[in-house]
Each structure stands twice: as structure tokens, then as C-alpha cells.
Amino acid sequence: MTSPALRLPLLAPHKDALETCVFCPKLCRAACPVANAEASETLTPWGKMSIAYFLGRGDVPADAVHADPAWACTSCYACRDRCEHKNEVATVLSDARAELFARAVAPEAARTVAARFAERSAEAARAIDAIGAGLEVVRPGAEGATAVLVGCDYARHAPEVARDALAAVAALVGGPVRPVRACCGLPLLHAGDRAGFLAAARALADEVRSAPRLVVVDPGCARTLEVEYPRLGVEVRPAELFVDLAYASIDRLRPGPDPSLPGGGGAVRWHDPCQLGRGLGRYDEPRTLLARITGRTPTTFLRDRADAECSGGGGLLPVTRPDASRALADQRVAEHRARGGGVLVTGCAGSLRRFRSRGEPAEDLVTFVARAIGASSPIAPPAAGEP
Ligand code: SF4
Ligand code: SF4
Missing domain, CATH: 3.40.50 (Rossmann fold)
Structure with missing residues (x-):
């Protein structure tokens, strides 16, 4: 006899992964940095997947207490690599976050990230404009220039790295670059704001559509474009990873x-x-x-x-x-x-x-x-x- 489908739509496709986790003797237990840091059984991948499963079945209420563990994940993928089934725990928890965010039970810190996203993105765009302003190889908006998605955290918190990235890409491709001003939306994905993430992703895809090349510097942004956009139905032009460009x-x-x-x-x-x-x-x-x-x-x-x-x-x-x-x-x-x-x-x-x-x-x-x-x-x- 098969078990009933899960009631939370975004968790339904993960039913097999959730069930293997619930019945697993915590074989990836030692891999989870968050569970280890907090010395918590609840926060092991097994614990977080079990709570997501019980939420999906309606066995526990979708309230703030049961929502909290879904945000106790750094998306490090260490548990997946130790799992016989290669269960994508971080992906399942990301979808659990989206269901819980939509029910207004996400942790306050996650809701604050979503609420401030527009302000943060505008700040990052201003930062990237200022960083590019002094570089001769930077041509904002130029049609033939290689688009470079540096990453908001580099732009806001490590401007010297962002500047190096723009200058290095120009040298590596042998032509001008134009910095991408849009954010890939990853903070919203992590927060659980799925509608906001999709809007941000589509805005970025629009901004880079006509560029002859797209180079992505931050691997978090790169994985978002390469893995999360297609998984969630957003089409974006192919991108090159900065590390690959340098290695070539x-x-x-x-x-x-x-x-x-x-x-x-x-x-x-x-x-x-x-x-x-x-x-x-x-x-x-x-x-x-x-x-x-x-x-x-x-x-x-x-x-x-x-x-x-x-x-x-x-x-x-x-x-x-x-x-x-x-x-x-x-x-x-x-x-x-x-x-x-x-x-x-x-x-x-x-x-x-x-x-x-x-x-x-x-x-x-x-x-x-x-x-x-x-x-x-x-x-x-x-x-x-x-x-
Ligand atoms: S991710 Fe794999 S190893 Fe970890 S609890 Fe789930 S089934 Fe077990
Ligand atoms: S992906 Fe998340 S649940 Fe898995 S080991 Fe990393 S922090 Fe823990």
C-alpha cells in the first residue's frame, strides 16, 4: 500500500526523499554543520526532513515552531553527498521554506530579508555602478560588452574584489564588460519568498538576454542560474563561471x-x-x-x-x-x-x-x-x- 500524497504542493514531488529520510537511521547525521554547532537532533538532516514530512502530511501544525528548523540549513549539500539516495535535503527545505513563508510562519529574520530585498538590491546596484565608474573597461549598458554578474555581496561588502572581478573578466575576454545590476534573487529563495524570487530571476534574465556573453563571479549566484532557475521554470541565457574563464x-x-x-x-x-x-x-x-x-x-x-x-x-x-x-x-x-x-x-x-x-x-x-x-x-x- 502506498502512503497518501503530501498536502503541501511544493513538498509533494519530494515524497520519496522525505520518506527515505524519515525511516533512515540518520546516516548523514555527522555531516550537518548546523546540527553539530547547536548539538541538536532536531536540526540533523533527518530531523529537518522529518518535520517537513509531518508538515506535508498535516500531522503537525504549520506554525512558527514547526517552521523554524527549515531555516536551520546553510545549503551546504554535505548531507546529500553522504546519502545513499543522494537526497537533495537543501532543495526540499527550500521548498518547505516557500510553503511556510506563504503561510506567514517564516522566522522574523527571513521575513525581514524579504521585506528589505528591494532596498538591498538598490544598494547593490548603486555599489556596482560606483565600482565600475573608475574602470575604463566598464561600459554600462553597452550592447556588445560581456555582461558580468559579480554578486551583490561582493559589491556591497568586498568592493575591491568586485572591482578586480570586472577588470579581470575584461582582461580575460579581451573586451569591455558591463556589470549586471539585477540580483539573482537568491536571498529571496532562501527567505522562502518564492514569488519574489521568481520576479527577481525574470528581471535578471531580461537584463542579460541580449549580452554576447555572461560571466558569473559568485558561485552562489552561478548555481542559482544554473540549477535553481531551470528547476523553477525561469529561462536564462547560458552563463560562464569566473573560475572556468580564468582556468581556460x-x-x-x-x-x-x-x-x-x-x-x-x-x-x-x-x-x-x-x-x-x-x-x-x-x-x-x-x-x-x-x-x-x-x-x-x-x-x-x-x-x-x-x-x-x-x-x-x-x-x-x-x-x-x-x-x-x-x-x-x-x-x-x-x-x-x-x-x-x-x-x-x-x-x-x-x-x-x-x-x-x-x-x-x-x-x-x-x-x-x-x-x-x-x-x-x-x-x-x-x-x-x-x-
Ligand atoms: S539525507 Fe540520506 S542519509 Fe541523510 S537522513 Fe536522509 S536518507 Fe538518511
Ligand atoms: S545541506 Fe543543510 S541539512 Fe544538509 S548538511 Fe548542509 S546545512 Fe545540514
Whole structure:
């Protein structure tokens, strides 16, 4: 006998995944950074999927208490990679968030992110305009220019990286660039505001439709365009990932060692961002680029590649569960220092901001590529602050 269909429409397609999780002896339990940080059985992937399943069946009320665990996820995909069924827990929880947001029981922090999205996007657009204003290779709105989606968090919180990204893409493609002003909508997807996300996604797709090329710098934005847009029915032109663009031109990058690099050309440690690694499967490219540019193989963490551990910067965790988010960043920074330090290099705006906010002067792979292609930035990094 088959079990009845789930009543929450967005969870219905995930019934098989939810049922395998509910009856699973928590085989991915150790993988979840949020459950570990809060020492909570409820927040294990098993716990979060079970509550989503019971919500879908109507066994528990769709109230704030039962909604809360769906936002205790950084979208790190670590549980999926340890699962025999490759259950996409983060995707299921994203759809659970949408159902719960629509019922007005999302956590206040998530509702605030949605309410302030327009203001945040306008701020990011102004920031990207200002960053591009001083660069000769930037031609806002030019039809023949390569469109570059830098990412709102780079624009707002790491303008020197955003500037490096624009200059580096122009050098790599050998022509002018035009910064994309729209946000991909990922904060709204994480908040659970599905209608808002779809509107943002369509606006971005419209903005880049006529561009001859589209390069995406932040892997969180890139995965959103590559995976979430088609999953949710938004058509967008194909995009190239910044890391891939740089990797394809690796022979043009000035080989190290280079004493003008961050850290004086000393040791660098690579942190695999969840969105770039497990999200998009890019593990070798950033390592090879760093080895070329610095002249030495980057060190890593004890767990890396598919087993890499999260910075705590994803899935809105810094605002929905700030203590857990800080704890995760502090763990990574402590391990980096305990293993000998050097320059901590990552490749996504969320991880960069998270590490810097916890006192570690982390750098971005973009900065190294820009330096090696002769397109570096004169802007100093902003002072560290809490996300
Ligand atoms: S994601 Fe896989 S391993 Fe984890 S609880 Fe679900 S079925 Fe078990
Ligand atoms: S995707 Fe990451 S944070 Fe989310 S439930 Fe799985 S292991 Fe936990």
C-alpha cells in the first residue's frame, strides 16, 4: 500500500526523499554543520526532513515552531553527498521554506530579508555602478560588452574584489564588460519568498538576454542560474563561471611566486566554498589556479573537496541563526591558524565576509587572478563587520 500524497504542493514531488529520510537511521547525521554547532537532533538532516514530512502530511501544525528548523540549513549539500539516495535535503527545505513563508510562519529574520530585498538590491546596484565608474573597461549598458554578474555581496561588502572581478573578466575576454545590476534573487529563495524570487530571476534574465556573453563571479549566484532557475521554470541565457574563464586562460596568468600578492607570496590555504565545490563540482580548478599564481601548492583543511566544511555564511544562517553561523566560521578560522596559518583564500562572497567578520583577513581567488592577469585593484578591503 502506498502512503497518501503530501498536502503541501511544493513538498509533494519530494515524497520519496522525505520518506527515505524519515525511516533512515540518520546516516548523514555527522555531516550537518548546523546540527553539530547547536548539538541538536532536531536540526540533523533527518530531523529537518522529518518535520517537513509531518508538515506535508498535516500531522503537525504549520506554525512558527514547526517552521523554524527549515531555516536551520546553510545549503551546504554535505548531507546529500553522504546519502545513499543522494537526497537533495537543501532543495526540499527550500521548498518547505516557500510553503511556510506563504503561510506567514517564516522566522522574523527571513521575513525581514524579504521585506528589505528591494532596498538591498538598490544598494547593490548603486555599489556596482560606483565600482565600475573608475574602470575604463566598464561600459554600462553597452550592447556588445560581456555582461558580468559579480554578486551583490561582493559589491556591497568586498568592493575591491568586485572591482578586480570586472577588470579581470575584461582582461580575460579581451573586451569591455558591463556589470549586471539585477540580483539573482537568491536571498529571496532562501527567505522562502518564492514569488519574489521568481520576479527577481525574470528581471535578471531580461537584463542579460541580449549580452554576447555572461560571466558569473559568485558561485552562489552561478548555481542559482544554473540549477535553481531551470528547476523553477525561469529561462536564462547560458552563463560562464569566473573560475572556468580564468582556468581556460591559465597559460596567460603570470606564474608565481609573486611577492606583491596578498601575504607577500607566502603560503595560502584554500577553503572550498560549498556552492563552488559540492554545489558546482569545481575542486581542481581553484587549486590549479592558485598553484600557478603563487608558485606553490595551496594547503587545505583536514576535510576538503567533497568533505569540506561550511563557513557558516550560506542559506541566510548569519541572520536566522547568528550564533551557529559565527561558531562555524570560528571553527574554520581556528583550524586554519592551528594548521599553520598563511593567507586564507576562498571563492565566494558569503564565506569571504564570514571569515573577515570573525577577524581573519581572508582573500578571494578573484584577487589572485586579477593580479596575475595584470588587472589588480587599488581599493582597500572594507573594515570587517558582522553579516
Ligand atoms: S539525507 Fe540520506 S542519509 Fe541523510 S537522513 Fe536522509 S536518507 Fe538518511
Ligand atoms: S545541506 Fe548542509 S546545512 Fe543543510 S541539512 Fe544538509 S548538511 Fe545540514
